[in-house]
Amino acid sequence: MEGSGVCVAVLAAGESRRMGFPKLVAPFAKSTLLERAVGAALASVAERVCVVTGASHEAMAPILERIAASAEKPLDIVRNERWAEGQGSSVAAAACYGHEQGCDALVMVVADQPFVSTEVLNELVAIQRxxxxxxxxxxxxxxxxxxxxxxxxxxxxxxxxxxxxxxxxVIRALSPEMIKTVAVGPRLLCDADTPEEFARLESEVLHG
Known part of the structure; x- marks a missing residue:
């Protein structure tokens, strides 16, 4: 499967307001949510990966720099200085990166969905192609x-x-036939927005 020209953008700029602590760098199932998302992205067919940081940039930067040092494809940090405006600003930052890099497709991943897999990312790329x-x-x-x-x-x-x-x-402005879907199980779409969800999803990851 050819992934040339494809970028995966991991959106990781939020402040975890409902969680009460920086959830993406907190211990989660022997790793962190951030590292799980970035790992899935780096293992995909995409040509390059970027991570859009924001509220927890200082905590994330050394983790991402360590991963980038051993990654086999480009892993870039895109700092969203407008993160407090909401997720729209992070999507805009990712799209700007994709534009600047000359990518012909961009896969958006929300970093707090622990069941997102490399296989799903590859299927999105394949169907788009x-x-x-x-x-x-x-x-x-x-x-x-x-x-x-x-x-x-x-x-x-x-x-x-x-x-x-x-x-x-942007999606609402498109006609239905312009949108394709990949079938996934319901838990793939689950995200860890509260301490209760965080603990439940961690237990599911660890114990199946």
Missing amino acids: ESGAPVVMCSDGAQRGNPAAFDAPLFEHLEALQGDEGARA
Whole structure:
């Protein structure tokens, strides 16, 4: 499977307000949520990986620099100085990076979804490549969500995003036939937003 020109962007700029502590660098299932997401991205067919940091940039930077030193493909840190504006600013920063790097597709990954796998990322890339669809999203049958792949013509629209809505404003403007989906289990779309969810998801990762 060819992944040339594809970038995976790991969105990791939030302040974990509902959690009460920096969840992405906290111990999680013998690792951290950040390292799980970056590891899945680096193992994928994508040509390069970037991590959009923000509120916890200082805590994340040394971890990411250590990973980058031994990575077999480019791993870049994109610091989002506008992180407090919401996820839209992080999506915009990732799209700007993809644009600057000349990527022809961008896969967005939210770093607090511990069940996102390399296999799912590769399937998103494969379907986007084969279909030429502007957007390929994950779907559990009841809802659609991240990770999702976007082709280059959408980058300029993603770069214009503001606020906390993320890419959904861009997706809503597309006709249904322009959006493909990858079937996933419901827990892949789960994210760790509260201490209770964090503990539950960690237990599921450790014990199945």
